[in-house]
Amino acid sequence: xxxxxxxxxxxxxxxxxxxxxxxxxxxxxxxxxxxxxxxxxxxxxxxxxxxxxxxxxxxxxxxxxxxxxxxxxxxxxxxxxxxxxxxxxxxxxxxxxxxxxxxxxxxxxxxxxxxxxxxxxxxxxxxxxxxxxxxxxxxxxxxxxxxxxxxxxxxxxxxxxxxxxxxxxxxxxxxxxxxxxxxxxxxxxxxxxxxxxxxxxxxxxxxxxxxxxxxxxxxxxxxxxxxxxxxxxxxxxxxxxxxxxxxxxxxxxxxxxxxxxxxxxxxxxxxxxxxxxxxxxxxxxxxxxxxxxxxxxxxxxxxxxxxxxxxxxxxxxxxxxxxxxxxxxxxxxxxxxxxxx
Numbered sequence: 508x509x510x511x512x513x514x515x516x517x518x519x520x521x522x523x524x525x526x527x528x529x530x531x532x533x534x535x536x537x538x539x540x541x542x543x544x545x546x547x548x549x550x551x552x553x554x555x556x557x558x559x560x561x562x563x564x565x566x567x568x569x570x571x572x573x574x575x576x577x578x579x580x581x582x583x584x585x586x587x588x589x590x591x592x593x594x595x596x597x598x599x600x601x602x603x604x605x606x607x608x609x610x611x612x613x614x615x616x617x618x619x620x621x622x623x624x625x626x627x628x629x630x631x632x633x634x635x636x637x638x639x640x641x642x643x644x645x646x647x648x649x650x651x652x653x654x655x656x657x658x659x660x661x662x663x664x665x666x667x668x669x670x671x672x673x674x675x676x677x678x679x680x681x682x683x684x685x686x687x688x689x690x691x692x693x694x695x696x697x698x699x700x701x702x703x704x705x706x707x708x709x710x711x712x713x714x715x716x717x718x719x720x721x722x723x724x725x726x727x728x729x730x731x732x733x734x735x736x737x738x739x740x741x742x743x744x745x746x747x748x749x750x751x752x753x754x755x756x757x758x759x760x761x762x763x764x765x766x767x768x769x770x771x772x773x774x775x776x777x778x779x780x781x782x783x784x785x786x787x788x789x790x791x792x793x794x795x796x797x798x799x800x801x802x803x804x805x806x807x808x809x810x811x812x813x814x815x816x817x818x819x820x821x822x823x824x825x826x827x828x829x830x831x832x833x834x835x836x837x838x839x840x841x842x843x844x845x846x847x848x
Contacts, residue, residue: 515556517548527552566607566650572599575641584730586704594637608651610642615659628662635659669799669829670791672697677800680785688764689777691748693797695762698745700801700819702732703794707771709761711753719746723820737820806833 514530517540525548527538540551572595579588601618602610615638622631639656646654672680677697684690696706699721708729713722719741725731741749749761756763763769775794782792798819805815816827 515552517545517552519545519548525551527555568602568605568607568610569599571607571645571650572596572641575644578644584704584732591637591641594634595641597634598638607645610655612655612658615656619659619662623662628664632661632664635661669803670793670796671800671803672787672792672796674804676785676787680781680787683781683785686764686777688762688769689774689781691752692762692769692774693778695745695748696794696797697800697804698742698748699739700798700805701739702798702820703771703775704729705731706762707760707769707774710759711761712759714749714761716746716750716753719743732820733822735820735822739818739820802827802830803833806830 514528516528517525518528519525523543525540525542525545527540529536529538538555540548540555542548542551576588576592576595579591583591598618601621602614605614615635619631619635622634635656639654639659642651642654642656645651681690681693684693692706695701696703699706701709701721701723705723708726709721709723713724714720715722721739721741722736723731723739724736725734731737752761756766758766758768760768778794779792802815802819805818806812812824812827812831815830816824819827821827
């Protein structure tokens with residue numbers, strides 16, 4: 508795929524020949540015009556820029572996709588990278604060998620309609636967001652002038668409250684779990700609100716039991732959410748769970764199975780099986796629901812949204828406000844402070 512070119516200028520060197528100085532992929536490049544007069548050198552520069560522009564026009568979507576995915580593999584978390592690979596592969600099958608510039612808003616609208624027949628509106632919106640993000644790179648790389656997905660309207664999806672377990676449902680669930688490693692993880696998840704990836708990639712070097720803290724940060728083999736570092740306080744119960752596992756396995760991971768790293772997807776599948784076995788009424792419950800349960804119990808106990816935001820590691824209070832409706836009961840004590848004589 509042609510790389511983005513920019514920063515064109517002419518420079519006459521000591522041999523009397525004009526050279527074109529330009530930037531390619533952030534690196535400075537030189538190309539001789541073969542001309543010794545400025546008018547002829549300017550003509551050569553114009554022809555060179557037109558040639559590069561023509562090459563860019565013929566960049567296919569598949570060529571862009573391959574380059575973009577190569578970039579994603581070195582910069583994004585594996586799960587995000589896998590998402591782009593899946594969605595761009597599906598969209599690539601739809602547009603075939605089309606040139607990148609031939610992908611228009613109409614193309615995206617038609618694709619949206621087709622996908623809506625095959626999957627949920629939530630999934631379609633997720634695909635459109637990722638396509639918009641990918642095309643934004645094509646714009647930034649000067650491969651296209653405008654993002655064809657920028658103005659595509661997302662589908663209206665009714666807002667759904669986060670799924671969580673009541674204390675009774677949680678106890679019913681854990682009473683069904685036979686595997687000790689999974690029971691420890693489930694308890695730890697609901698006591699900390701940590702993300703699935705944070706828990707399954709937690710290593711002993713990140714744990715400070717003396718101060719009851721866990722330090723989350725990206726490593727070469729795993730990237731945290733948005734690459735951010737955060738420190739999570741452990742309750743006494745959560746710290747006891749970690750302490751009970753210390754020295755029981757040579758694995759560098761706090762939660763391991765047969766001395767090896769636990770596959771997150773497999774563990775989530777096992778968790779879902781126990782949700783069904785426990786006879787819990789809502790089948791939308793999944794492993795991430797334990798994080799929602801942690802948040803819900805805190806808010807219901809009177810903890811402020813600002814504190815919950817910090818504990819969850821949300822970048823914005825707007826994300827945490829999904830739990831705001833749970834504060835209604837606590838707000839009654841506030842409005843009752845107003846007295847009329």
